[in-house]
Amino acid sequence: MLDMLLPSIVDGLLIGVVYGLVAMGLTLIFGIMNVINLAHGPIIALGMFGVYLLFTNTGVNPYLGLLIVAGGGLIFGVIMYFVAVHRVLNAPHLASLLSTFAVNMIIIGAGTVVFSTNFRNVDFSLGAVTFGPVTTTGARVAAAVVALLVTAALYLFLRRTRLGKNIRAVANNRKSAELMGIPSSRVLAISFGIGAMLAAVSGGLLATIQPFTILSGGVYELKSFVIVVLGGLGNPVGALAGGLILGLIEGIVPVFMKTTWVPVLEFALFVLILLVRPQGLFGARQ
Amino acid sequence: MILQVDNVTKQFGGLTAVKNVTFGLEEGEILGLLGPNGAGKTTLFNCLNGVYAPTMGRIIFRGQDVTGYRPYRVARLGLARTHQIVRPLNELSVRENVVVGACYGREGLGLRAATRVADEVLELVGLHERSHQLASSLNVAQKKRLEMARALASHPYLLLLDEVLAGLNTAEVMGMLATIRKICERGVTIIMIEHIMHAIMNLSHRILVLNYGELIAQGAPAEVAQDPVVIEAYLGNPEMAEKLLEEEEI
Amino acid sequence: MSAWRQPGLWLPLLLVAAAAIWPAFGNNASLRETIFTMLMSVALASSLNILLGYTGYVNFGSIVFFGLGGYLGFYTVSALGWHLLLAVPIGGVAAATLALLLGSAVLRLRGAYFALATIGINEAMKALVINLDFLGGPTGMNLNFSIYQEYGGPAQALWLTYWALAVITLLVIVVSYLVKKSKFGLGLMAIREDEDAAEVMGVVAPRAKTTAYVISAFFPGLIGVLFFFKNGIIEPESAFRLHLSVELLVMVMLGGAGTVLGPVLGAAFYQRLRGLLLTSELFKNTQLVVAGVLLLLIVLFIPAGAVGWLRHRFAPLRRLLE
Ligand SMILES: Nc1ncnc2c1ncn2[C@@H]1O[C@H](COP(=O)(O)OP(=O)(O)OP(=O)(O)O)[C@@H](O)[C@H]1O
Numbered sequence: 001m002l003d004m005l006l007p008s009i010v011d012g013l014l015i016g017v018v019y020g021l022v023a024m025g026l027t028l029i030f031g032i033m034n035v036i037n038l039a040h041g042p043i044i045a046l047g048m049f050g051v052y053l054l055f056t057n058t059g060v061n062p063y064l065g066l067l068i069v070a071g072g073g074l075i076f077g078v079i080m081y082f083v084a085v086h087r088v089l090n091a092p093h094l095a096s097l098l099s100t101f102a103v104n105m106i107i108i109g110a111g112t113v114v115f116s117t118n119f120r121n122v123d124f125s126l127g128a129v130t131f132g133p134v135t136t137t138g139a140r141v142a143a144a145v146v147a148l149l150v151t152a153a154l155y156l157f158l159r160r161t162r163l164g165k166n167i168r169a170v171a172n173n174r175k176s177a178e179l180m181g182i183p184s185s186r187v188l189a190i191s192f193g194i195g196a197m198l199a200a201v202s203g204g205l206l207a208t209i210q211p212f213t214i215l216s217g218g219v220y221e222l223k224s225f226v227i228v229v230l231g232g233l234g235n236p237v238g239a240l241a242g243g244l245i246l247g248l249i250e251g252i253v254p255v256f257m258k259t260t261w262v263p264v265l266e267f268a269l270f271v272l273i274l275l276v277r278p279q280g281l282f283g284a285r286q
Numbered sequence: 287m288i289l290q291v292d293n294v295t296k297q298f299g300g301l302t303a304v305k306n307v308t309f310g311l312e313e314g315e316i317l318g319l320l321g322p323n324g325a326g327k328t329t330l331f332n333c334l335n336g337v338y339a340p341t342m343g344r345i346i347f348r349g350q351d352v353t354g355y356r357p358y359r360v361a362r363l364g365l366a367r368t369h370q371i372v373r374p375l376n377e378l379s380v381r382e383n384v385v386v387g388a389c390y391g392r393e394g395l396g397l398r399a400a401t402r403v404a405d406e407v408l409e410l411v412g413l414h415e416r417s418h419q420l421a422s423s424l425n426v427a428q429k430k431r432l433e434m435a436r437a438l439a440s441h442p443y444l445l446l447l448d449e450v451l452a453g454l455n456t457a458e459v460m461g462m463l464a465t466i467r468k469i470c471e472r473g474v475t476i477i478m479i480e481h482i483m484h485a486i487m488n489l490s491h492r493i494l495v496l497n498y499g500e501l502i503a504q505g506a507p508a509e510v511a512q513d514p515v516v517i518e519a520y521l522g523n524p525e526m527a528e529k530l531l532e533e534e535e536i
Numbered sequence: 537m538s539a540w541r542q543p544g545l546w547l548p549l550l551l552v553a554a555a556a557i558w559p560a561f562g563n564n565a566s567l568r569e570t571i572f573t574m575l576m577s578v579a580l581a582s583s584l585n586i587l588l589g590y591t592g593y594v595n596f597g598s599i600v601f602f603g604l605g606g607y608l609g610f611y612t613v614s615a616l617g618w619h620l621l622l623a624v625p626i627g628g629v630a631a632a633t634l635a636l637l638l639g640s641a642v643l644r645l646r647g648a649y650f651a652l653a654t655i656g657i658n659e660a661m662k663a664l665v666i667n668l669d670f671l672g673g674p675t676g677m678n679l680n681f682s683i684y685q686e687y688g689g690p691a692q693a694l695w696l697t698y699w700a701l702a703v704i705t706l707l708v709i710v711v712s713y714l715v716k717k718s719k720f721g722l723g724l725m726a727i728r729e730d731e732d733a734a735e736v737m738g739v740v741a742p743r744a745k746t747t748a749y750v751i752s753a754f755f756p757g758l759i760g761v762l763f764f765f766k767n768g769i770i771e772p773e774s775a776f777r778l779h780l781s782v783e784l785l786v787m788v789m790l791g792g793a794g795t796v797l798g799p800v801l802g803a804a805f806y807q808r809l810r811g812l813l814l815t816s817e818l819f820k821n822t823q824l825v826v827a828g829v830l831l832l833l834i835v836l837f838i839p840a841g842a843v844g845w846l847r848h849r850f851a852p853l854r855r856l857l858e
């Protein structure tokens with residue numbers, strides 16, 4: 001049993017870190033402006049295609065490609081903020097849910113026409129890695145490492161830089177931040193851009209470890225909801241913890257029961273946590 | 287005794303907003319609740335009508351222990367209130383706002399009867415000409431009157447008024463005072479929070495003073511106004527102290 | 537009943553009835569299919585509106601009730617061999633029961649948290665059904681064609697389904713109107729505007745919300761049975777398709793949330809537009825993009841929807857359009 005469990009745990013933790021990053025953009029945006037970005041999944045998918053196209057067409061190393069994808073995600077997010085989010089920021093929740101879902105429809109619609117829904121695969125191997133009794137792929141390890149680095153960078157950015165501090169001030173109280181002379185629209189736009197960037201980068205990472213289609217983002221969007229609720233909606237560090245929990249569930253549960261029970265558990269847990277601990281497993285909101 | 291408040295305490299984290307407050311209220315009385323900003327007056331109201339469950343203590347309303355009841359249960363027993371920061375139902379008409387009060391208040395009227403009551407109450411508070419406007423289109427003074435109308439429409443035994451005079455001009459204050467008197471004459475017991483001294487001094491039969499959540503004085507208006515403890519509490523707020531002393535001279 | 541004299545009630549009823557009778561002339565089966573889809577959208581959107589428009593709770597996973605009703609009805613008809621018209625209420629009652637059980641818990645959540653929870657419920661239900669072998673697991677169930685014999689052949693069965701749907705759709709509109717005009721409906725709208733203030737005024741919000749949730753679940757439960765019976769096949773992906781949930785939200789928004797006529801017009805317009813796009817050479821492939829752009833424009837510029845906008849702009853219409 002143990003020799004089956006150990007590799008599952010390691011795999012679960014590795015993918016869990018990536019899951020944390022997948023959900024981070026969603027939770028960041030929610031924490032700052034109370035908007036659930038329903039275009040999160042399609043942006044992840046765009047990140048996947050970004051890395052894939054750069055690699056397949058121009059031979060750019062996927063990990064280098066991530067940088068370009070990050071830039072693209074940032075720009076996309078800023079534009080999306082001004083087009084679809086800014087006007088409905090103070091409207092009832094339904095408005096921002098639907099406006100971001102509209103962007104979702106547009107991306108998926110256009111993406112399906114351009115890319116079809118065939119599976120793609122970034123054909124770039126980092127070989128196998130062995131720790132003691134456990135063997136996994138280099139790509140998985142690399143993805144986890146990159147995800148951790150991005151998380152650390154985000155943390156430092158929010159804590160140490162002026163812009164990061166402004167973002168936190170706006171998240172805390174938009175009105176008083178404005179009184180302090182912080183240009184809240186610009187800060188919000190950049191925050192949204194960073195949220196989209198994180199989604200795109202996480203998509204790029206996912207593309208290096210598994211095949212995908214333009215619709216794959218949707219699966220990760222749903223996973224992100226679960227992760228974000230586990231870790232506390234609006235709490236980027238909590239997302240990492242939530243990602244790890246989800247990764248572990250996905251790693252360990254199949255050892256004991258059919259894989260198809262995993263989503264049942266995940267979503268039941270999700271609803272349960274929303275009901276009994278809406279602030280997430282890890283206490284108060286940041 | 288329509289209301290008995292027994293050692294009520296409300297804490298928010300480390301902050302004790304209301305501390306060991308005890309008092310009783312006779313039917314038909316108008317009780318003034320005074321205190322500097324942040325003294326805990328609104329929080330006390332919130333405990334009385336069930337918005338917050340008190341951390342400690344008991345609240346007996348018409349012989350029934352209502353401590354920890356949800357606001358709708360308290361409302362249905364005949365305790366209505368207004369909000370200091372107005373909370374109109376924006377996308378409903380002024381009349382519909384008041385009909386809600388009548389439908390779901392103590393009597394739980396049907397729509398038709400509630401509409402009749404609403405029209406009557408709107409007339410009383412002087413909003414009848416606006417009954418078909420959306421509530422969001424009213425100005426602040428009118429929204430305060432809407433708050434009052436909604437509370438009245440429920441035909442409560444006890445009415446809690448949270449600064450209904452604030453932000454009104456002199457004529458409006460006079461109008462409102464007349465309305466409050468009328469309500470009292472109909473047999474409704476009232477607790478009112480107010481910063482306008484002459485108003486509360488004139489109207490109240492008895493006054494309670496809160497400071498930092500604690501009841502520091504109670505009694506007839508004239509006694510309370512001269513109570514050194516009260517004056518000192520207000521000295522933290524010179525403007526208020528001045529007002530308090532000014533009123534004495536009138 | 538004086539309600540029948542109100543244009544706010546008979547106008548939408550008339551529109552729906554006229555559309556419903558249309559395919560009967562000349563026994564037009566393909567038109568019947570088109571109208572079936574339209575009626576179904578009208579009924580589902582109007583049910584959603586009771587929670588979304590009147591109560592202000594954004595149900596992103598309303599389709600779970602449609603899917604659940606569909607599955608139970610399908611099982612009743614195909615495995616137990618009961619008559620369709622018996623299966624329909626079973627679907628409705630099952631959906632309403634689920635809403636009743638979930639309601640008091642889930643409806644404590646507000647805003648985005650509630651929306652997320654409804655998505656979670658739908659996904660959990662889908663994942664659960666995939667694991668239930670008696671419901672066919674991941675591949676679902678097929679209707680044995682011999683079952684249609686009981687109804688006098690497939691054509692008869694389809695017409696029966698159609699008329700049942702038409703009746704239910706009219707019923708939904710009547711309920712939607714009566715709720716809106718009732719004391720209960722006023723309480724719901726008070727909750728929509730400010731739940732805490734409503735409670736302070738005595739509205740028993742938990743009970744009112746749960747009741748609204750149950751009503752808005754009951755009809756999708758009924759309709760799910762009809763739809764999948766007509767379809768002859770049911771599978772988890774089609775029964776619990778989140779996308780359909782969101783389309784319903786779009787229809788309600790298009791027509792005007794919180795109005796009786798809005799979801800009717802919104803659903804009809806949306807389905808008509810979709811039909812046009814799907815058959816047009818130019819937009820066949822980009823219909824999702826067009827729908828997305830349209831949705832974005834509406835949310836940004838006319839959030840009250842068509843009926844809401846008309847009521848706002850032209851006061852005399854307020855008596856006519858509810
Ligand atoms: N929900 C809450 N959470 C935390 N603290 C609160 C809350 N409500 C009130 N307080 C605090 O409790 C104290 C009392 O507030 P309260 O509103 O009752 O004062 P008040 O006497 O009504 O003042 P004012 O005259 O300004 O209306 C204040 O320090 C306030 O910040």
Ligand SMILES: [Mg+2]
Nearest residue numbers: 327328329370
């Ligand atoms: Mg106050």
